[in-house]
Amino acid sequence: MIEVKNLTKRYGSHLAVDNLSFTVEEGQIYGFLGPNGAGKSTTMNIMTGYLGATEGQVLMNGHDILKEPEKAKKCIGYLPELPPLYMEMTVSEYLQFAAELKKIPKNEIEKQIKDVIRLTMLEEVKERLIQNLSKGYRQRVGLAQAILGFPEIIILDEPTVGLDPKQIIEIRELIRSLAKNHTVILSSHILAEVREVCDHIMIIAEGKLVASDTPDNLENLMSGQGQIEIEARGNKAAVEELLKSVEGVASAEYQEETEGIVKVMITEKSQTEKNQTDKNQKDIRENLFFAFADRKIPLLTLKQNKSSLEEIFLELTQNGMRKVNGQKDNKEGKKS
Amino acid sequence: MRAIYKRELRAYFHSMIGYVFIAFLVAFTGIYFMAYNLNYGYPYFSYVLSGIIFIYLLAVPILTMRSFAEDRKNKTDQMLLTAPVNLFQIVMGKYLAMVTILAVPCVIYLLFPLIIKSQGTAYILIDYLSILVFFLLGCVYIAIGMFVSSLTESTIIAAIGTFGVLLVLYLWSGILDFLPAAAMANALGVVFILTCVIFCVWQMTKNWILSVGLEVLVIGVCSAVYIWKSSVYENLLSSLLGKQDLVDVLTGITSNHLFDLSGIILYLSVIAVCIFLTMQMIQRRRWS
Numbered sequence: 001m002i003e004v005k006n007l008t009k010r011y012g013s014h015l016a017v018d019n020l021s022f023t024v025e026e027g028q029i030y031g032f033l034g035p036n037g038a039g040k041s042t043t044m045n046i047m048t049g050y051l052g053a054t055e056g057q058v059l060m061n062g063h064d065i066l067k068e069p070e071k072a073k074k075c076i077g078y079l080p081e082l083p084p085l086y087m088e089m090t091v092s093e094y095l096q097f098a099a100e101l102k103k104i105p106k107n108e109i110e111k112q113i114k115d116v117i118r119l120t121m122l123e124e125v126k127e128r129l130i131q132n133l134s135k136g137y138r139q140r141v142g143l144a145q146a147i148l149g150f151p152e153i154i155i156l157d158e159p160t161v162g163l164d165p166k167q168i169i170e171i172r173e174l175i176r177s178l179a180k181n182h183t184v185i186l187s188s189h190i191l192a193e194v195r196e197v198c199d200h201i202m203i204i205a206e207g208k209l210v211a212s213d214t215p216d217n218l219e220n221l222m223s224g225q226g227q228i229e230i231e232a233r234g235n236k237a238a239v240e241e242l243l244k245s246v247e248g249v250a251s252a253e254y255q256e257e258t259e260g261i262v263k264v265m266i267t268e269k270s271q272t273e274k275n276q277t278d279k280n281q282k283d284i285r286e287n288l289f290f291a292f293a294d295r296k297i298p299l300l301t302l303k304q305n306k307s308s309l310e311e312i313f314l315e316l317t318q319n320g321m322r323k324v325n326g327q328k329d330n331k332e333g334k335k336s
Numbered sequence: 337m338r339a340i341y342k343r344e345l346r347a348y349f350h351s352m353i354g355y356v357f358i359a360f361l362v363a364f365t366g367i368y369f370m371a372y373n374l375n376y377g378y379p380y381f382s383y384v385l386s387g388i389i390f391i392y393l394l395a396v397p398i399l400t401m402r403s404f405a406e407d408r409k410n411k412t413d414q415m416l417l418t419a420p421v422n423l424f425q426i427v428m429g430k431y432l433a434m435v436t437i438l439a440v441p442c443v444i445y446l447l448f449p450l451i452i453k454s455q456g457t458a459y460i461l462i463d464y465l466s467i468l469v470f471f472l473l474g475c476v477y478i479a480i481g482m483f484v485s486s487l488t489e490s491t492i493i494a495a496i497g498t499f500g501v502l503l504v505l506y507l508w509s510g511i512l513d514f515l516p517a518a519a520m521a522n523a524l525g526v527v528f529i530l531t532c533v534i535f536c537v538w539q540m541t542k543n544w545i546l547s548v549g550l551e552v553l554v555i556g557v558c559s560a561v562y563i564w565k566s567s568v569y570e571n572l573l574s575s576l577l578g579k580q581d582l583v584d585v586l587t588g589i590t591s592n593h594l595f596d597l598s599g600i601i602l603y604l605s606v607i608a609v610c611i612f613l614t615m616q617m618i619q620r621r622r623w624s
Contacts (some may be wrong), residue, residue: 011624047417052623074422086343088350099417100339145415177432 001026002047002153007056009207012222016042017053018207026152029179031198032187035317039207040187041081044157047185048078059120060153074103077151081158083142087131091122091141094130098145112148119174121145135162143171147178154178156186172197191313205317211298218312228266228285231301232292237260237295246291248284260298337421340429345436354437355400357399363443364391369448379457382466385592389470389583390479392501398517399437400481401495403430404614417622423615427482431611434478466590472603473586479501479610486617510579512574519569523562526572530554539594577603582606 002024009017015319017039024030032040047058049065049072058065063072085104086094095116099109117126120140130141139162147154160168174199175288178184188194194201195215197328203211211218232239236254239262243252253265268284292299348354354419368384407413416426449463481498490492516522531551538547561568578584585599 006462045414050414050417050622069423070420073418078414078418080411080418082411082414084410084412085434086347086412087410088347089343093346097339098415100342101416103420108558162528 001061002060002185003045003057004047005057005059007043007046007058008054009039009046009051010054016207017046020056020207020209022209022212024153024183026183027179027181028183028199029175029197031185031190031194032185032204033191033194033201033313034187034191034204038204038317040204041157042207043204044078044155044185044187046079048076048155049073050078050080072308075152078156079142079150079156079159083138083145085130085138085141088105088129090129091126091144092117093134095144095148098148102149102151104149112150116144116148118257119147121170136164136167139163140167140171140172143174144147151183152182154182154184154248156184159186160188161189168193198292203313203316210316211312222234227304228268228288229263229267229303230288230299231261231263232297232299233261234297235260238295239264242291242295242297246284246287248287252308263301293300337425337429338422340416341424341433341436344403344430345435348437351402352400353402356369357395357539358436358440360390360395361391361517365441365448369451373448373452378457380451380590381382381445381452381463382459382590384448385445385466385470386587389473389586390506392480393499393506396474396477396481396495396502397495397498398518400478400485400498401491403434403482404486404618405488405491406507409491410448415617417469417618420474427611427614427618431479431482434482438471438474438478442474445470446473458485462589462593465595466586469586469589469595469600472600473582476582476603476606476610477505479607479614483610483614483617486614505582509578509584512581515574515577517571517574519562519566522569522572523558523566526569527555527558530558541567 004023005021005051007017007020008015015275020039020043022134024184032043034040043050046053047060047065049058051068052066058072060072063075065072086097089097092113095107095113099113104112117123120143121131122137122140122144125137130138133141139159143156143159156175160171163171172193173202175184175186178200186194186197199214201211201215201218202209236257240252243249243264248268250267252267255263255265258261266284266288285304290301345354348357365384365388368387370383372378372384372387373381404413405579417423445467446464449460452458452463453460466485480501481494484497484501485491485494488497508568515525531554534547534554536549538544541547580602582603583597585602586596588596588599
């Protein structure tokens, strides 16, 4: 279990991490999500003891990373943003060194290295120099180093960067299998990845935690304002008139009309509103279908755009930034 | 610590630097040995050692430049600092690996007095003690080089910086000759040096009252001593700093056959200070 309390990191006047607190439970995969420069890597560097925090505390299985560094660091496997590789070593030499550095008992080293090489699929390159490996392989060597010794907590900073799609899938599967016995924290700015792999998402913007929940809960949070995209063959005026009569349509935005096809983005009435008016209301898509069928206007596309994680991400992170900018404006205003 | 030591040692031989360093030292010693001992028939090997100190100025920066600078550049320091080893072990692992490389030529040197002996009279004890002091001087230079390497991310800057520092230390006694002998100038010099120390204190503590108080105290005491007995200051700087002459300890044994124990203590203290400062530099970077 990891406890992070009131973590703050200042670089001069720049605030990289701002009073961050969270708890990570055992046996789950946590995703750190945030735009570039949000403080993901800094937070991870502080959690692993590479950097010192300006304020705050990090507890790894109850061990303070600063007061009992060796005990705390023993429970962590860390893959930094740039895999820390010694280019002049071969893969197996490097893993041997990592194992000794992590103080893995001598009689286990060989077996552990074998396991890790098998898990990260490095079998065919294990005798090659790291400097001759491609980016994807280097990333996997870094990952192998992190999971070597199978520490209880595995922290991965953008683990799938530079991998090809097949490798990404393999590594994701590996991460998921690791989560059975380990706590995994990974950072990413690829939403699909976080969505697919993580049990719990923490969104960070400007060094602050702006959301922390399961992916489904995060999506439900916003799905009230779902949007529906339709394309119909007909003229704009007819479609416009038709949509006005359909129940549950909050607003419609006419985007373009090419070769007699009208494209419209429809915003649904939010769920709470709908529930108040009629609890047994059907899916708005059914209403639309029948309405168009009655008027004999062919409906070519009918697609629900559920508020995706991407939108939530943008919404939350930009809100965070707007807030910060707002504060700055206020301060400047006060000064002048 | 053993893991780091082993890895560093292996890296020096993977990257040729280790071989180059050893070959460089041994080759130049061979040339000087041939000229002094074999050609002119001088029976002391120690004389050769005093002649090749300048080789250290070129060889040591090459050995030490990558010790911390490269780690920082390649981000491999992240691996070391997040591993369950403490900082002292990391620094010592690296330092001892470099010292081991230095030990290789020094062990080879042990053969040279024996060659002299096979041809006639040799002074084995003095020669072996000279080799020991020569080795320790190398250890001091390596500690300094390691500290400079921990200051920067660029191996080139680390090498040039180390060369500069070692050159100043090499020319130390020559530089000291330029220091004035007059009491007034020496008093100002002392105040200047202590002010620099106080500036460091201020940098570390950011405490104005403490540093200004110390400065006032220093100026007060220095001027009081000057008024009381200005002759105290005469030649003070050159005699004080002259005691810190690292090369002097080696020439003491090679030229005058005097084994200077206080000099050895000076060597060991400089090594300890450099190791301490290296650790402080790495810590500082984590917190800034």
